Amino acid sequence: MWAQKVGFQNIKKVIYNYKKGSFEVTYRPEQNMRPILVLVLSILIPIFIFAEDGSELWLRYKALPVALSKEYSQQLQFITFETNSPTRKIAGAELEKALKGMLGRVLSKSRKIQEKTIIIGTLEDKSVRQFISADTLCVCGDEGFILKSVDFKGDKILLLAANQDIGLLYGVFELIRQIQQGHQLSNLNLKEKPSYNRRILNHWDNLDGTVERGYAGHSIWKWDELPEKISPKYEFYAQANASIGINGTVLNNVNASPKILSDEYLRKVKVLADIFRPYGIRVYLAVNFSSPAKLGGLPTSDPLDEKVQDWWKKKADEIYNLIPDFGGFLVKANSEGLPGPQDFGRTHADGANMLADALAPHNGIVMWRAFVYHPDGDDRAKQAYKEFTPLDGKFRSNVIIQVKNGPIDFQPREPFSPLFGAMKNTNLMPEFQITKEYLGMNTHLAYLGPLFEECLDADTYVLGKNSTVARVTDGSLFRNKVTAIAGVANIGEDVNWCGHQFNQANWYVFGRLAWNNKLSSGEIATEWIEQTFSRDPEFVSEVGSMMMQSREAVVNYMTPMGLHHLMGWDHHYGPEPWCAIPNARPDWMPSYYHKADSAGIGFDRTSTGSNAVGQYAEPLRSLYENVATCAEIYLLWFHHLSWNYILPNGNNLWDELCYKYSSGVNSVKSFQKTWDNQEGKIDEERFREVQQKLAIQEKEAVWWRDACLLYFQTFSNKPIPEKLDRPIHQLDELKKQKFNLKNHN
Numbered sequence: 001m002w003a004q005k006v007g008f009q010n011i012k013k014v015i016y017n018y019k020k021g022s023f024e025v026t027y028r029p030e031q032n033m034r035p036i037l038v039l040v041l042s043i044l045i046p047i048f049i050f051a052e053d054g055s056e057l058w059l060r061y062k063a064l065p066v067a068l069s070k071e072y073s074q075q076l077q078f079i080t081f082e083t084n085s086p087t088r089k090i091a092g093a094e095l096e097k098a099l100k101g102m103l104g105r106v107l108s109k110s111r112k113i114q115e116k117t118i119i120i121g122t123l124e125d126k127s128v129r130q131f132i133s134a135d136t137l138c139v140c141g142d143e144g145f146i147l148k149s150v151d152f153k154g155d156k157i158l159l160l161a162a163n164q165d166i167g168l169l170y171g172v173f174e175l176i177r178q179i180q181q182g183h184q185l186s187n188l189n190l191k192e193k194p195s196y197n198r199r200i201l202n203h204w205d206n207l208d209g210t211v212e213r214g215y216a217g218h219s220i221w222k223w224d225e226l227p228e229k230i231s232p233k234y235e236f237y238a239q240a241n242a243s244i245g246i247n248g249t250v251l252n253n254v255n256a257s258p259k260i261l262s263d264e265y266l267r268k269v270k271v272l273a274d275i276f277r278p279y280g281i282r283v284y285l286a287v288n289f290s291s292p293a294k295l296g297g298l299p300t301s302d303p304l305d306e307k308v309q310d311w312w313k314k315k316a317d318e319i320y321n322l323i324p325d326f327g328g329f330l331v332k333a334n335s336e337g338l339p340g341p342q343d344f345g346r347t348h349a350d351g352a353n354m355l356a357d358a359l360a361p362h363n364g365i366v367m368w369r370a371f372v373y374h375p376d377g378d379d380r381a382k383q384a385y386k387e388f389t390p391l392d393g394k395f396r397s398n399v400i401i402q403v404k405n406g407p408i409d410f411q412p413r414e415p416f417s418p419l420f421g422a423m424k425n426t427n428l429m430p431e432f433q434i435t436k437e438y439l440g441m442n443t444h445l446a447y448l449g450p451l452f453e454e455c456l457d458a459d460t461y462v463l464g465k466n467s468t469v470a471r472v473t474d475g476s477l478f479r480n481k482v483t484a485i486a487g488v489a490n491i492g493e494d495v496n497w498c499g500h501q502f503n504q505a506n507w508y509v510f511g512r513l514a515w516n517n518k519l520s521s522g523e524i525a526t527e528w529i530e531q532t533f534s535r536d537p538e539f540v541s542e543v544g545s546m547m548m549q550s551r552e553a554v555v556n557y558m559t560p561m562g563l564h565h566l567m568g569w570d571h572h573y574g575p576e577p578w579c580a581i582p583n584a585r586p587d588w589m590p591s592y593y594h595k596a597d598s599a600g601i602g603f604d605r606t607s608t609g610s611n612a613v614g615q616y617a618e619p620l621r622s623l624y625e626n627v628a629t630c631a632e633i634y635l636l637w638f639h640h641l642s643w644n645y646i647l648p649n650g651n652n653l654w655d656e657l658c659y660k661y662s663s664g665v666n667s668v669k670s671f672q673k674t675w676d677n678q679e680g681k682i683d684e685e686r687f688r689e690v691q692q693k694l695a696i697q698e699k700e701a702v703w704w705r706d707a708c709l710l711y712f713q714t715f716s717n718k719p720i721p722e723k724l725d726r727p728i729h730q731l732d733e734l735k736k737q738k739f740n741l742k743n744h745n
């Protein structure tokens with residue numbers, strides 16, 4: 001009836017015009033209701049389709065409170081900025097869009113410098129040269145910038161200066177951030193230079209569109225559509241990355257298909273590289289070491305074979321012909337069944353150097369992963385160090401060894417990998433995992449800022465005190481020319497990009513720490529919340545504190561006190577501490593790691609155990625070795641302790657484990673309350689989505705607690721302390737449950 005009244009029966013088709021941002025309606029002959037219809041559709045349908053969903057990430061540019069907006073509007077009225085390059089155009093457009101959104105106005109372009117102006121440019125711009133010298137700018141390097149308030153005829157104006165256009169784009173994003181957060185512009189005096197030269201996302205995206213350990217849907221790279229069809233997401237991806245300083249992306253999985261280097265795929269890669277270039281983002285590819293044989297048809301892929309070397313050289317030439325600023329290769333070799341130089345009796349250095357020689361004429365680099373372990377009977381945690389330290393100094397200068405933050409595999413908590421600092425004559429870069437393979441994937445809320453920070457700030461002591469992982473890898477300790485940091489991306493084609501609204505914060509914090517490894521994860525959380533959700537001080541403080549506790553909560557309900565790898569061996573999601581598959585690799589089984597028995601629990605890595613402590617520099621080695629000085633967070637990583645072992649707080653080990661698991665569950669319950677308090681402060685859609693996920697997280701935290709405590713209790717034979725909640729599950733039932741990740745996500 002109603003539809004008939006407004007004339008819906010007359011509509012032939014409705015198309016959304018992306019460029020105009022409105023709907024176009026085609027009618028059948030009678031068009032008497034046309035104007036009303038257009039109005040109704042243009043208002044209602046966009047609201048329905050484009051309700052808040054997280055797709056804009058942190059680039060929302062919401063209107064600021066009137067008073068604040070007025071204040072900024074008074075300070076900023078004119079802009080002097082020649083937007084004469086693709087990067088400058090992007091920077092100019094972004095600033096305009098942001099100011100329109102936040103202040104409801106745009107700046108007037110002006111060539112003449114006058115009060116209330118922002119001047120943006122490099123030393124090529126006369127307006128900038130008036131205020132700054134090459135000497136002052138040289139501290140910013142190629143990508144940094146200076147953003148400061150300068151005196152002008154008794155007034156203050158803003159200056160954003162850089163050596164290169166890309167620095168201007170980064171500076172514009174910084175200025176937008178400052179305004180979004182309501183900071184005073186008149187006191188601004190920022191001199192920025194990124195901590196690492198290469199700040200790279202690693203996509204574990206397969207060519208068939210699936211993503212290894214990806215929990216946000218399929219890959220955003222549409223290989224079957226490229227090079228002809230270009231998704232609008234590619235550009236938004238570049239923009240989001242540039243906003244946090246990421247300047248490189250490895251497009252494909254480290255478990256690499258040789259096909260990525262085929263002519264067909266390189267043409268697709270070129271299209272992406274062209275889109276990313278003005279955003280300062282270089283493309284890199286993960287390569288399969290057997291490509292010469294598998295793709296090129298050679299009889300071998302031996303790195304010392306001249307034909308193989310020649311094949312790689314020609315391949316590099318072909319790539320650089322298409323993509324002149326191609327970044328280089330990422331290689332997973334002789335790891336988890338992948339081919340590598342050891343297949344031919346050669347070393348990692350032989351393999352990496354061969355590729356490095358092919359890339360060197362084009363200034364490309366090789367990122368060679370140190371994620372290696374073999375079921376050889378020795379402690380898995382020791383293997384990368386054992387395999388790589390003898391090769392120190394043997395790698396070419398354009399090779400960098402990519403080392404996971406911990407010695408095992410992206411666990412909720414691990415001590416830092418002992419390789420950091422142990423190879424003083426080799427470039428080394430940290431690899432973090434942004435996708436939360438072992439921390440609840442797209443369901444659990446866990447902000448990884450504190451995890452990344454814990455590793456970067458950890459002191460390796462290799463050159464005495466303050467030899468942190470950050471300084472070991474960013475060139476400040478060993479003066480490396482090639483510096484880099486990588487994060488395994490959590491991006492997919494889900495509407496909100498990352499599978500969980502709060503997973504966006506992990507992409508964000510990775511980028512911000514890669515840009516400046518001295519920032520604190522708490523500061524970054526605040527920035528992210530203010531841009532993504534709200535500037536309401538109560539919201540920021542409550543949600544910020546929830547985020548800051550969230551990773552520790554996961555540690556507590558999954559793997560407290562240094563326990564690790566208790567997850568199901570294949571899905572890595574839920575608890576399976578009992579898992580023992582006959583004939584499977586022992587180092588994939590949880591029992592390999594917890595070593596629970598009637599005497600106690602934990603992995604003895606002291607000098608009388610596997611002696612993994614021996615790989616750390618003094619005084620760490622002794623601190624870890626001695627149970628009395630080993631930090632409680634790493635206790636069961638380094639020690640096998642009796643259930644009766646008494647901790648400094650007076651609890652025995654069993655009781656303390658029970659308290660820790662319970663406290664993890666209680667934290668999640670408190671997160672639920674915190675979040676419920678925020679109702680009405682943000683849009684309904686994202687509010688409900690997070691609320692529902694927290695409810696699942698609470699259930700699963702209880703699942704984790706019960707599974708681990710009930711199972712370990714079969715060894716400890718001790719009761720759960722009186723004060724604590726009782727398990728709600730039965731161990732037998734839990735063991736029988738067949739967990740299927742596919743049904744879960």
Ligand SMILES: CO[C@H]1[C@H](O)[C@@H](O)[C@H](O)O[C@@H]1C(=O)O
Binds near residue numbers: 213332336437
């Ligand atoms: C790409 O493979 C991954 C594998 O899926 C993952 O379970 C493990 O964490 O690490 C591997 C790696 O880092 O190479």
